[in-house]
Amino acid sequence: MPQPISELLLQRILAYWAWSGVVIDAATEEKALAITARALHQPEQQRLSFSLQALLEELPGQTPIAAASPPLSRSSMHYGDY
């Protein structure tokens, strides 16, 4: 049996938030339900994009990660005889 669209939307919203570090509590679940409800009022083709857009708006902006390597401190390797 195909998954109902409301379940799919709710599942994706909660998963996205959880993976983005949002704590899933009752208040978050309510927000997710509200987005799902609003998305269901959208045309069928736009429900997923609407919910993605809405869930992203609830997330804080991207935080840049710390540098993967320290500032360069260049010097040379020397190649002598065999």
Next chain:
Amino acid sequence: MNNPEPLPAELLTQQRPRWRLAATVRRGMLSLAVLLQTLTATYFILSILPYHGGNLIEVCIAAVFALLFAWISVGFWIGLTGFFLRRIGGDPLSLLRQQDEATLEATPLARTAVVMPIYHEPVGRSLQGLKSVILSLQRSGKLENFDFFILSDSRDPDVWLAEQAAWDQLRNELGMQDRIFYRRRPINLNYKSGNVADFLRRWGSAYEYMVVLDADSLMGGDNLVRMVQLMQRHPQVGILQSSPSLINGRSLFARLQQFSNQLYGPLFTTGLAAIQLGHAAFWGHNAILRIQPFMQHCGLRKLPGWGLFKGPVLSHDFAEAAYMGRAGQEVWLEPELNQSYEESPPTLSDELTRDRRWAKGNLQHIWLMLFSRRLRLAHRMAFMNGIMGYVASPLWFSFLVLTTIEVARLVLWPINYFPEQNQLFPLWPEWHPQRAIWMVSITLTLLFLPKFLAVTDVLLRGRRQQFGGGFKLFFSVFLEIVISALLAPIRMLSHCRYVMEALFNVNLRWAGQNRSGETSWLAAVLNQGIGSLLALAWAGFAWWLDPMFFLWSLPVALPLILAAPIFVLLSKVGWGEALLRNRWLQIPEEAQGSQLVDDLNKPSKLLEVDQHAAFNEAIVHPYTNQLQSQLAHAPRAKRQQSELQLLAQRCLQEGPDALSRAERNLLASDATALRWLHSQVWLAAPESIWGRLLKRRIRIANTPNQTV
């Protein structure tokens, strides 16, 4: 990162040049002992042979025997030296004993980079190991002197994306965003040594020392601190090598290896260190190096010869030690630096895979040994030692072939009593079976006496409980001796193949190597079938020639015939764990516990990175996508962008498995492509490929005991 500051002169330990004299005396005594023992044994074998070396075959037998006997004699005397030194409390000339404990303790540290070069290693395990090292340094209170670099050469996007995710996880867990770094070379030049050289060119000058770890290395914090302090006090030391013990084995094979390493190893490393002193070898990991002279003298040129002897140096560590020695730097092996660990390959199959690589690398050293200029004799001998580690196998094989020819000649051809013209008296072949038995006994003594001395050392030190108690210790030793005797001919035949492959620069591989946890019967039969048939034919021929010769051939032929079952049974994890539960083959870390090892085996999120395909994760998971995008290329030129867009479209429509590794590499390296794919996947219809992948991923995350 601060620029390194030299230690004030008053803190430097006065170098005692007496070790050089001692080294000369010790090496002279070792050479003399080996020479006398070998000459005596060769004389003895000539007396055993029917014509006492009176024909070419017998001369060849005696020559090969002399080489092999000299080789095991070196091991015997090194073991004996180690036993003696351990009985008197250690080598008084060792680096660790050149100052007292309090002086060493008071020595300030210098900036040190801990580098872990990795190439397609199990990601979770490698980084969990690094985490254990860092936690141990934290406990030592000296963490602030160390920075950590993961240096990746991995090419598979599922591996290097997992490495990046695990690295991020590690530094977040430890709160060390500015101390644990990750670097992946865009081009892999010159294998591991090229990877380390790449690090040194970029950041080497910011550090005084570099500790090199392997992916399976573990080093205790106190030990690392001690190594830095030793380097600080001895500015003439370029490399200080610790002696890593094997730990954490689960399969029967790995447990046997680590038991023998921990029981017998200290004797041999103590002896070896005493002979080498300041001219020791570098083993490539679990060692500390002084960066400035290393960069000045240890760049490895490509070999200019032909075949095997052309191209990059495969086994770099011995060459680097030799070059350090040439530059006047000392290289020390310090067996008393404890808390230095690595892991054994889990199966014999994995060990032989590694040996194939090492055989090629060590045989390449023939060129360096013969043609490198101004190397120290001790380092040329170290090359020779490494070469003999593999060449001993074809020598042993030749010995078997020659003895078979000798027996066949005597049985099948009529005996010529008058080989010379005008000979007055007949030449009788003489048989001395009792002398042959003596010869075998002497050889076995050389092989096994050091093992029994190692057991004696353990008993005299009151350490029997660490190895399971007296009875279990003896049983374990017996088991180890039986299995190592079974393994010797199998290793010999495989090494023969690897030496031939290396010397002729060809690949004679006849079956794929098993890389999974345990060895399957099919893989074992495919891998060892030819050797078993060869041994069966040889044993059959021996029986046909002479039943006595057949019995003589059995210790070699039988293990080869049974090679496949031996491969499979030794790889069994269940058997290894059953022995562990009953304290057979026990090692000290299992008896008394080790915080370092406990940290390694703790459940950790780092170990979960291997559970999901990292390429999919980089696209699906919001946080991972953000991380990987920020580490990837900035948007590229328009033409490249349009090509990548087409590729990303294909990835979206046909799924990740439809792309080649190179294509997935391209996408994973591009920030724009990663972000676009991420947004599209979350809009994917539930019945599409990515829709199904997403659903499965969410289901796994929602399953109890699974983390997101």
